[in-house]
Amino acid sequence: DTEVTQTPKHLVMGMTNKKSLKCEQHMGHRAMYWYKQKAKKPPELMFVYSYEKLSINESVPSRFSPECPNSSLLNLHLHALQPEDSALYLCASSQGAHGYGYTFGSGTRLTVV
Amino acid sequence: RKEVEQDPGPFNVPEGATVAFNCTYSNSASQSFFWYRQDCRKEPKLLMSVYSSGNEDGRFTAQLNRASQYISLLIRDSKLSDSATYLCVELANAGGTSYGKLTFGQGTILTVHP
Numbered sequence: 596d597t598e599v600t601q602t603p604k605h606l607v608m609g610m611t612n613k614k615s616l617k618c619e620q621h622m623g624h625r626a627m628y629w630y631k632q633k634a635k636k637p638p639e640l641m642f643v644y645s646y647e648k649l650s651i652n653e654s655v656p657s658r659f660s661p662e663c664p665n666s667s668l669l670n671l672h673l674h675a676l677q678p679e680d681s682a683l684y685l686c687a688s689s690q691g692a693h694g695y696g697y698t699f700g701s702g703t704r705l706t707v708v
Numbered sequence: 709r710k711e712v713e714q715d716p717g718p719f720n721v722p723e724g725a726t727v728a729f730n731c732t733y734s735n736s737a738s739q740s741f742f743w744y745r746q747d748c749r750k751e752p753k754l755l756m757s758v759y760s761s762g763n764e765d766g767r768f769t770a771q772l773n774r775a776s777q778y779i780s781l782l783i784r785d786s787k788l789s790d791s792a793t794y795l796c797v798e799l800a801n802a803g804g805t806s807y808g809k810l811t812f813g814q815g816t817i818l819t820v821h822p
Contacts, residue, residue, distance in 0.1 A: 626807035637795055637812035638752060645807045685751055691806055697799075699751040 598622075599700035601686050607706045610676060616703045618669040618686030622696065626650075627669040629661060630685040632702075638685055644669060676707045711735060714796050714813035721820055725786045729816050731779040731796030740799035740808070743770055743781045745792045746815070752795055755781075786820045793817050 599620045608614050618627065626645045630638040643651035644663040652661075658680075660672040669686055683704050689697040714731045721727050733741070741758040756763060758770040758779050769782040779796055796813035 628807075630810075637815050638810070639812075640809055643807050643809065645805060650805065650807060651809065683749075687810075689808060691808075697754065697808070697810065699753070701751050704749075 599686055599688055599698050601684075601700035601703050603703055604701065605704050605706075607708060608673065608676065609708055610678070612676075613672070613674045615673065616671040616684055616686075616705075618671075618700055619667055620688040620698070621667055622688060622690070622698070623666075624688035624690045624696065624698075625666060626689045626691075627663065628687040628689075629669070629671050630687060630699075632683040632685060634682075642671075673705075676705075678707045681706045710814075711811045712796055712798050712813040715816050716814065717816035717818065719816060719818045721786055721818070723786055723788060723820055723822055725820070726782065726784045727786060727818060728783075729781045729794055729796070729818075731781075731813050733777050733779065733796075733798050735798070735800070736774075736777060738798050738800060741772055741779050742797045742799065742810075743768075743779075744795040744797050744812070746795060747792050752812075755794070783818075786818075788820050788822065791818055791820050 602617045629641040632638040641655045642661045647663045662670040683702045685702045686700040743755040744752040745755045746752040758772045760772045762771045767784045771780045793815040795815045798811045799808045801808040
């Protein structure tokens with residue numbers, strides 16, 4: 596299994612809703628990542644988990660809350676989002692510091708209304 | 709100054725053309741670089757790694773010039789299926805960690821037409 600699986604593929608949520616994005620990999624990778632990609636822009640790193648511990652938070656607003664329940668799963672909890680948070684949210688995983696096997700999921704396209 | 713800067717494009721070329729993309733980076737200590745390809749509304753996918761010695765994969769050739777902090781991608785004999793956004797990517801990792809942070813250039817849009 597060489598895939599990163601993200602669900603849902605599409606999500607529309609209101610500004611008062613709470614929702615979660617899910618990411619799963621079974622490649623034994625010990626680093627997992629959340630990236631955000633706005634339209635016509637490159638992906639930007641949000642969070643890094645290494646060995647299930649949060650290693651990097653790129654000054655992301657607290658309305659985004661990551662969680663790593665185990666080495667295969669990564670969640671992103673969303674609460675009180677703004678329309679400008681609408682974007683493609685990409686999960687990735689890798690093995691080791693040199694990014695061996697860096698693999699992206701197909702993303703969740705989020706629209707905040 | 710942005711960490712990774714790319715030609716803005718867009719590039720619009722006929723099938724069979726040769727096209728080159730360039731990219732510069734600001735951190736002289738950066739170790740690893742890649743070219744990714746991203747199709748419309750899809751995730752980025754690794755195209756190839758970039759080495760100082762240069763590397764070739766079929767019609768694609770990537771080159772890293774550390775002295776000039778410059779990266780290039782050459783596509784020969786362009787195909788319609790090469791139409792995509794090409795992203796220059798730097799991998800940064802802190803010593804002793806087991807993860808790597810990818811920093812993407814702005815991307816260059818390539819359209820190959822018949």
